Amino acid sequence: MFELNILLIFMIIGALIAIEVKDLLSAVVAVGASGLALCIVFLILKAPDLAITQIVVEILCLIILIRATIKKDLPFSTSGRWFFNTLATLVFLAIFAYLGYVALKELPSFGNPIMKVSQFYLNEALKETKATNIVSAIILNFRAYDTLGEATVLFTAVMGVMALMRWKGRKDIAEKDNE
Numbered sequence: 001m002f003e004l005n006i007l008l009i010f011m012i013i014g015a016l017i018a019i020e021v022k023d024l025l026s027a028v029v030a031v032g033a034s035g036l037a038l039c040i041v042f043l044i045l046k047a048p049d050l051a052i053t054q055i056v057v058e059i060l061c062l063i064i065l066i067r068a069t070i071k072k073d074l075p076f077s078t079s080g081r082w083f084f085n086t087l088a089t090l091v092f093l094a095i096f097a098y099l100g101y102v103a104l105k106e107l108p109s110f111g112n113p114i115m116k117v118s119q120f121y122l123n124e125a126l127k128e129t130k131a132t133n134i135v136s137a138i139i140l141n142f143r144a145y146d147t148l149g150e151a152t153v154l155f156t157a158v159m160g161v162m163a164l165m166r167w168k169g170r171k172d173i174a175e176k177d178n179e
Contacts, residue, residue, distance in 0.1 A: 004045075007037045007038075007099060011034045011038060011041075015030070015031075028066055031062075035061070036055070040103045049150065056154055056157065057157045060157040060158065063161060067164065125138060
């Protein structure tokens with residue numbers, strides 16, 4: 001599990017960068033990189049449902065945090081650092097693409113489950129649940145609490161984004177002063 005060690009180090013470095021950097025937008029990007037690395041860890045550990053939930057919540061949280069940091073007056077300079085910024089972006093994308101390739105390469109080929117649990121679901125789903133759709137039987141009977149938890153996380157994340165992104169009913173400071 002050499003890949004997991006690399007990803008763990010990457011997440012720790014991302015967290016330390018997020019803590020130490022002075023620019024808020026850079027801190028948000030570092031937190032996002034750590035969250036995306038966690039998503040790849042879930043894929044390597046054969047938990048695609050957790051990976052999907054992680055990526056959705058991570059993207060929604062990044063939208064919220066980027067929106068919050070853009071509102072601030074951040075000093076932004078476009079001169080002098082373009083080479084470093086481009087190089088850092090390319091290095092990050094190369095590492096992310098490599099680790100994604102390694103994670104996806106580890107997935108079993110289609111039709112060849114590697115775990116005994118999936119074979120149990122295939123053999124016993126119809127007998128135990130009387131449901132003709134095996135996917136529905138697994139999601140709603142065998143893993144009902146897990147599905148409820150994932151749905152709750154996704155619903156909460158979407159509601160948070162909708163609450164922050166809505167404009168109707170908000171007043172500008174100038175409108176408040178006029179009243």
